[in-house]
Amino acid sequence: xxxxxxxxxxxxxxxxxxxxxxxxxxxxxxxxxxxxxxxxxxxxxxxxxxxxxxxxxxxxxxxxxxxxxxxxxxxxxxxxxxxxxxxxxxxxxxxxxxxxxxxxxxxxxxxxxxxxxxxxxxxxxxxxxxxxxxxxxxxxxxxxxxxxxxxxxxxxxxxxxxxxxxxxxxxxxxxxxxxxxxxxxxxxxxxxxxxxxxxxxxxxxxxxxxxxxxxxxxxxxxxxxxxxxxxxxxxxxxx
Amino acid sequence: xxxxxxxxxxxxxxxxxxxxxxxxxxxxxxxxxxxxxxxxxxxxxxxxxxxxxxxxxxxxxxxxxxxxxxxxxxxxxxxxxxxxxxxxxxxxxxxxxxxxxxxxxxxxxxxxxxxxxxxxxxxxxxxxxxxxxxxxxxxxxxxxxxxxxxxxxxxxxxxxxxxxxxxxxxxxxxxxxxxxxxxxxxxxxxxxxxxxxxxxxxxxxxxxxxxxxxxxxxxxxxxxxxxxxxxxxxxxxxx
DNA sequence: CGCCAGGTTGATTTCGCTCAAGCAATGTGG
DNA sequence: CCACATTGCTTGAGCGAAATCAACCTGGCG
Numbered sequence: 001x002x003x004x005x006x007x008x009x010x011x012x013x014x015x016x017x018x019x020x021x022x023x024x025x026x027x028x029x030x031x032x033x034x035x036x037x038x039x040x041x042x043x044x045x046x047x048x049x050x051x052x053x054x055x056x057x058x059x060x061x062x063x064x065x066x067x068x069x070x071x072x073x074x075x076x077x078x079x080x081x082x083x084x085x086x087x088x089x090x091x092x093x094x095x096x097x098x099x100x101x102x103x104x105x106x107x108x109x110x111x112x113x114x115x116x117x118x119x120x121x122x123x124x125x126x127x128x129x130x131x132x133x134x135x136x137x138x139x140x141x142x143x144x145x146x147x148x149x150x151x152x153x154x155x156x157x158x159x160x161x162x163x164x165x166x167x168x169x170x171x172x173x174x175x176x177x178x179x180x181x182x183x184x185x186x187x188x189x190x191x192x193x194x195x196x197x198x199x200x201x202x203x204x205x206x207x208x209x210x211x212x213x214x215x216x217x218x219x220x221x222x223x224x225x226x227x228x229x230x231x232x233x234x235x236x237x238x239x
Numbered sequence: 240x241x242x243x244x245x246x247x248x249x250x251x252x253x254x255x256x257x258x259x260x261x262x263x264x265x266x267x268x269x270x271x272x273x274x275x276x277x278x279x280x281x282x283x284x285x286x287x288x289x290x291x292x293x294x295x296x297x298x299x300x301x302x303x304x305x306x307x308x309x310x311x312x313x314x315x316x317x318x319x320x321x322x323x324x325x326x327x328x329x330x331x332x333x334x335x336x337x338x339x340x341x342x343x344x345x346x347x348x349x350x351x352x353x354x355x356x357x358x359x360x361x362x363x364x365x366x367x368x369x370x371x372x373x374x375x376x377x378x379x380x381x382x383x384x385x386x387x388x389x390x391x392x393x394x395x396x397x398x399x400x401x402x403x404x405x406x407x408x409x410x411x412x413x414x415x416x417x418x419x420x421x422x423x424x425x426x427x428x429x430x431x432x433x434x435x436x437x438x439x440x441x442x443x444x445x446x447x448x449x450x451x452x453x454x455x456x457x458x459x460x461x462x463x464x465x466x467x468x469x470x471x472x473x474x475x476x477x478x
Numbered sequence: 479c480g481c482c483a484g485g486t487t488g489a490t491t492t493c494g495c496t497c498a499a500g501c502a503a504t505g506t507g508g
Numbered sequence: 509c510c511a512c513a514t515t516g517c518t519t520g521a522g523c524g525a526a527a528t529c530a531a532c533c534t535g536g537c538g
Contacts, residue, residue, distance in 0.1 A: 071386070073394035074471070081386055097379035102386070125375075129368040132375060139378035140336035146385035147310070147320055147341070153392045154437020155312035158526065190485060198393020203526060205486055221485090221535095232313070397494065429517065442494060444518055460503090460517090 009040050012063060013114050020061070020087040022138050025130045034124075039115040043107035049090060051104045056094040058117040062086050065111025066187055069103040070195070080195040083108075083187065085172075092135060093142075095121060108187060153198065156232070161197050162207045164232045166217075166224070177225065186222040248279050252302055252353050259300070259326040261377050264369045273363075278354040282346035288329060291343045295333040297356040301325050304350025305426055308342040309434070319434040322347075322426065324411075331374060332381075334360060347426060392437065395471070400436045401446045403471045405456075405463070416464065425461040 017023040017031050026034070040063065043049060049060050049067055060067075062084050069081040069090070081103050084090050094101050095118055125132040152161055166184070174184035186193070190208075194201040211217045211229070218225040256262040256270050265273070279302065282288060288299050288306055299306075301323050308320040308329070320342050323329050333340050334357060364371045391400055405423070413423035425432070429447075433440040450456045450468070457464040 071390050073390070074399075075394065077394070079390050079393055081390070093379050093382050095379075096375055097383055098376070099380075099383060102383060125372070126368070129365070129371060132368060132371050133364070136335055136371060136375045136378060137337070139375060139382055140332050140334075141338075143332050143378055143382045143385055144336055144338060144341060146382055146389060150385060150389040150392055151310050151312070151318050151320070151437075153389055154318055155314065155316070160313075189483090198390075200527060201485080202487085202528085206526095209486075428515090439495060440516090441496085441518080445494095448518075 009063060009112065010035060013038060013040065013061070016061065016063060016087045020089070022089055022092075022131070022134045023061070025134045026124075026128065030124075030128070034116070037116060037120045039117075041113050041115060043111045043113070045107055045109050047107045049105035049107065049111075049113055050101050052101055054101045056091055056099070056101055056118065058115055059092050059095060059121055060090040060105070060113040060115050062088050062090065063112040063114055066108040067105050067111055067113070068108050068192070069105055071103045078104075078195060079198050080192060083172075089138075092121075093139070096135070096139070108192075158197065158199050158203050159207050159210075160232050161199075162193075162204060163211075163230055165193065165196060166226060166229060167232065170226055174226070180228065182226040184224045184226065186224060189222070248302060248351065249274060252277060252279065252300070255300065255302060255326045259328070261328055261331075261370070261373045262300070264373045265363075265367065269363075269367070273355070276355060276359045278356075280352055280354060282350045282352070284346055284348050286346045288344035288346065288350075288352055289340050291340055293340045295330055295338070295340055295357065297354055298331050298334060298360055299329040299344070299352040299354050301327050301329065302351040302353055305347040306344050306350055306352070307347050307431070308344055310342045317343075317434060318437045319431060322411075328377075331360075332378070335374070335378070347431075397436065397438050397442050398446050398449075399471050400438075401432075401443060402450075402469055404432065404435060405465060405468060406471065409465055413465070419467065421465040423463045423465065425463060428461070 014031055014035065017026070017034070018028065023031070038061075041049075041060075043065075050056075052070075052072060064086060067084045067088075067090060069084065070078040071081055072078045084105070090105050090113070091101065093099075125135065152164060156164065169186060169188075170182050170184050173187060174182040177183045188196070190204055191201045194204045197204070208217070208219060208224075212219055216227055216229050218227065253270055253274065256265070256273070257267065262270070277300075280288075280299075282304075289295075291309075291311060303325060306323045306327075306329060308323065309317040310320055311317045323344070329344050329352070330340065332338075364374065391403060395403065408425060408427075409421050409423050412426060413421040416422045427435070429443055430440045433443045436443070447456070447458060447463075451458055455466055455468050457466065
């Protein structure tokens with residue numbers, strides 16, 4: 001990797017950390033002093049950042065690209081637990097729980113992460129209680145999300161879950177194109193959309209087709225326009 | 240409530256806190272000084288400790304009895320997120336995430352909790368970083384559990400999930416009766432077993448009956464003997 | 479061009495839900 | 509102490525949503 005590129009990355013790392021909900025509580029000086037401890041790594045599409053079962057040697061902050069967390073299923077077909085983009089921290093859960101990785105992290109496309117070794121994370125958190133609190137807040141939110149996903153998985157039809165997934169992806173990756181209309185460049189192929197819900201790709205394809213026929217959406221490959229997508233989450237009682 | 244009874248409870252509270260993974264990091268003196276801030280409350284079967292949508296005014300530590308966390312489903316049938324027994328802390332997630340309660344807590348039988356107000360929890364955690372770390376560890380473990388449950392919900396058959404639930408309940412409430420044989424006094428009626436999995440009670444009843452016919456279990460109401468229950472969780476990669 | 483990954487579509491099967499009835503245990507009021 | 513309601517559990521019959529199996533289509537790319 002050429003020096004020029006590393007320099008650019010290093011700036012980007014500092015900027016991302018200063019922006020991320022977990023890490024931004026660190027003083028700017030702390031973040032600067034962190035740089036030497038960070039190890040920047042690049043991955044090509046399909047490469048693993050870590051694998052299910054690995055011991056957890058530290059955390060990875062996503063710098064560029066997207067990383068999917070996959071959990072292998074007993075009968076084959078892995079499930080996607082979540083997507084991580086720039087600024088998101090991977091591996092903090094097993095590190096803090098004192099467990100091995102329980103999911104694999106795989107680069108969705110080309111991606112870059114900054115690795116921070118376990119001991120450094122621990123010392124940072126103990127020396128810096130507000131960082132611990134920030135992770136506590138993050139863990140609490142992630143826990144809420146996970147409980148919601150469980151709840152949705154067992155109480156909604158697949159159609160409702162597909163619609164819900166479109167809403168979630170719209171919030172993260174969409175841009176408005178008009179009155180209640182959105183355009184979303186899906187970061188996932190159909191098989192992975194299905195893996196996020198734990199259903200078969202055929203089911204997702206059929207439901208998307210139905211939604212198209214009903215005039216709720218338009219599609220061209222991974223580009224989806226949401227015209228008038230039914231609401232699902234009437235029940236979410238967020239603060 | 241008579242003074243005598245309150246005194247007994249107060250001792251029990253201190254003992255439980257000194258035993259619970261989250262609270263035991265507090266010095267014995269700290270726990271003693273906490274007593275004045277704790278509000279002991281008793282509930283009869285079916286009473287709510289808090290309700291979905293309520294703002295979170297603090298945490299409840301279960302002293303006696305069992306409390307179920309229920310989340311209402313869009314189409315009716317609520318789902319059970321988890322069971323909380325003596326020593327477990329309820330409501331820490333919404334408090335730390337800065338959200339409203341997203342599940343209702345309901346006394347399964349008669350139960351007692353010790354309530355600790357929000358501000359007191361916050362000040363305890365900020366004054367006492369190790370308490371924050373203890374909750375961080377708890378949140379990380381709970382998150383792992385929630386992700387497992389999601390994964391199981393979408394990748395296992397209902398039969399496998401019932402067997403899995405029996406294993407979980409066995410670990411918590413069972414006692415060994417011989418070579419690989421266990422006896423479990425289920426804390427839940429069939430309907431609630433089903434609610435833990437997000438399935439219908441009839442499905443659970445049928446599957447339990449199948450298991451009985453196959454000689455895997457014996458049943459008498461809520462008492463279940465596990466004779467040779469198939470293993471499911473080959474995949475769990477715990478530390 | 480031919481290959482291959484991604485996507486769609488159709489036919490069939492199956493698992494779990496729904497609806498419905500019946501039964502056992504427990505409790506309650508007369 | 510019995511009549512009867514209530515609650516929890518089981519069982520059966522039929523249905524429906526999603527999985528499964530199997531083609532087939534499309535576009536990108538070596």
